[in-house]
Amino acid sequence: MSTNSEFSLPEKIKTTKNFGVRAKLFASFGTLIALIAGVGFIGWQNTRQLAQDADDLYKDKLTAAVNLADARATMWNLRWGLLQYIVEQDQRKELRDAEPKLYEDMNQALQSYRKTNLTAEEQQLIQKLDNSIKQYIASRPKFFELLDAGKTKEAIEYRTSTTTRFGSESVEYIGSLIKLQQQQSERKNKEIESRVNTLTILITVTLLLALSISSIVAIILGRNIAVIIFNSVKNITSSSGKIATTVSDQERTLLQQSNSVNETTGTIEELGAFTLQSAEQAETSAGGAKLALALAEGGTQTVGRTIEGISGLRDQVTAIANQIIRLSEQTSQISTVSDLVADLANQTNMLALNAGVEAARAGEQGKGFAVVAGEIRKLADQSKKSADRINSLVNEVQAAINSTVMVTDEGTKKATTGIELVEETGDVFSNIADSVNLVFLNTQQIAQSAKQQAIAVQQVVAAMNVINLGAKETAAGIVQVKDATNDLNKAAENLEAVV
Template identity: 65%
Template sequence: MTQVLPIVQQQEMPRHQKKQRRLSVSQIVPIGFGIVIAVAGIATTITEVSKANLKQAQATAEQGFKVKELLGLVEKDIVDAETGQRGYIITGVDTYLEPYESGRKFLQEHLTGLKTLIIDPNQRTRVDKIEPLIQQKFAELEETINLKKAGKDKEVLNLVLSNKGKEIMDDIRVKLLEMSQEQDKIVQQRQKASAQVQQVSSIISWGGLIVGIGSGVFVSYYVANYIARLIIGPITDAAKSVTSSSAGIAETVDNQERSVLDQTSSVHETTSTIEELGVFTLQSAEQADIAAGGAKQALLLAEGGTLTVGRTIEGISGLRDQVTTIANQIIRLSEQTGQISTVSELVADLANQTNMLALNAGVEAARAGEHGKGFAVVAGEIRKLADQSKKSADQINSLVNEVQAAINSTVMVTDEGTKKATMGIELTEETGDVFANIANSINQVFLSTQQIAQTSKHQAVTVQQVVAAMNAINLGAKETAAGIIQVKDATKELNKAAENLEAVV
């Protein structure tokens, strides 16, 4: 197809391409629809403004009605209070004061609501002027009630006949009426302004609709003329170009058909080779799994050896501690035998001294003659005991020396045993380190073998995917070949259609 495109592009140079000062479709369409959108936007904006003004006017009207309602309630509260005051003055019964109390109670609430609703400054000024009058009115009512309670009927009559309360009430009614009338004017002004905005909005909406329709008609007309003027000519040229290039397209399609058939054969051979590669990859994955199992078993054995070495180290350490304890006990025994030797020497020394004393006693007994015979016998016995004590002390010294020699030998043996136990611990720890290194190495081998197995499995999956892709390519190549045949037929039909189009245009 790439061989035909340059020919078509060369033949698609329309003779109608002349430099003309006119708007194109790409220019007139955005301008026309831009006008429509702008008009629609303006109309929408004005409509929204009109809605907002209408809502504001409705809110103002509702506010005005509420203000008028509150004004009426304020007047009603004052009238109720005045009614209660008159009933009490006439009857002197406290129950007649209930309207007075309720009017006084609700009046403050209604005045507060009135101040909250009123926005107009003039109306606020009128409220500020009414409040002192209301206070004066209630002061007058309260004064008459207090006088009535005090039994001063004459003063009550004089105060009522003075018309002070009536004058205050008339002023209040006048100002409330002024406020009500002013509120009506405010509502009417807002409603009038809202009606004007609605009228303008309606005019602009209809005008926008007319302008939008006109713009749409103009754009449609201009585009239709542009198409009729600039597109039919190129269609004629394109029909001629299609007619002249259909032969080249047919030749190109024949070449592509042969290429696709060759490609189908190559893809089939490649698919067979990749399938064999997939079988080899699966076998490699199985062998890697077997190797990983052996490495895992060796790792378990190495870990068991490491645990055994650890227990051996613990046993030798305990033996070394026991030997050290025995050595310490032997040292204490040596110290005790030394003390025994000292005591034995002391006993021998005492025996010698006793023997000397017995000898001296025998000499003195001999000098004493007949009177010293008993003493001589005692001295002889003492000498015998001294001799026996000396012999026993010598035997003890001999035994102590033998024990001391044995203790020294035992100390040397235990010291040697401690050293050998320490060396055994060091050798066992080195053996444990060797086992740990072996376990780490086997673990690395296991992990590497496992990684190889996973990689082989992934490769097998990838190869299967490649096989599937090659099968898809093979199927696509076959479909492409069939499509090319259809393109050949379509090219012939296109050639006929181009000839018919050229004849019609």
């Protein structure tokens, strides 16, 4: 009964622990790979969408803003040309010759703007702008006629009531359109930032979940396999010691019974059969250890592929960070241009102030020039306010970009930490493979020794046909060999259960 119960225990182990270790191994790594593949696919989709949003932002909003800025600059040049026409009489011909080119530049800028995706509000404003520009252009010839006729005062009064009003309306409409572009760009930037934050949170949660699963699996499997292998190796060592002791006792007994070979031949042949059985069982154990080694190496390869997947995800996060940094550099360039505009406005203001002083000195003759100087100062003040507003907006955008860069950098660091932890798991699998390989080599050596022992027993059977004394001692030794062989068999089956 004792022997049957001991041999039934490995079968229980084989049907519970063996299946549990395999199931946990495949299920855990399958879940881990599925999580990483899922987050990789979602990250890829979000990255493509971010790239498309950034491209739309550049093509629609930034291009539209540049075209509107060109149109506003051309309008300012036209309005400034009227002032120059009053002051610099010797350059009137050059100013009139340059006028068609300015009309053409402004028309091209507005045509390019119309080709972008316009909202209903933008379409209404562009229609009002077209009407205002038409009125402005239509009112300019009469202004030139009055000045050419020497009617400076009438020309200035006419300009104040017509060209100045239409020009200011045109500039205001263009400014409103630029403001709409800025508002749309801000909304688009907020959408992009929201996508980046969502992607970062998703990647972080998935990596933490994968890390937790890997840690739990490594701890559970490591403990189970370590206990089973330790007990199996301990049993193999103990059984081998018992076999060696029993064989030594048998050798001494057989030397004492050298005159009675015939009666002990059957017993020694039985010993040979048990030895061959031990060799076969040892070979079976070696095959199980080899399969365990293959599974451990497969786990190491799976960890390697996991590392490659996380590395690819980290590279994608790094690429997003690089794109945001380039956007920051372009924003800095906008700030530089705005500073130049503000500086130019200050210099223009100073020139207008000096012109006003000179006009005051000229008395009655300088009144017209004083009006021109006042207009110039107003224009300079408007330019400076616009430049300050642009600088403020650029600073806000720059702060948002810096915050995004910090978030993506944190995501890259966490991905790197995940890779390091997976690499540590790979090292654990490598150590397990080395241990199983050592057990495999030892089991092969035991099988080889058992085969050599079987050969030696056969030689003893051929040489000791007359042994008949000490039958009881030999029988007791054979019982001990059987028990030790059974222990070795159970240990081998426990080791096989790990597979």
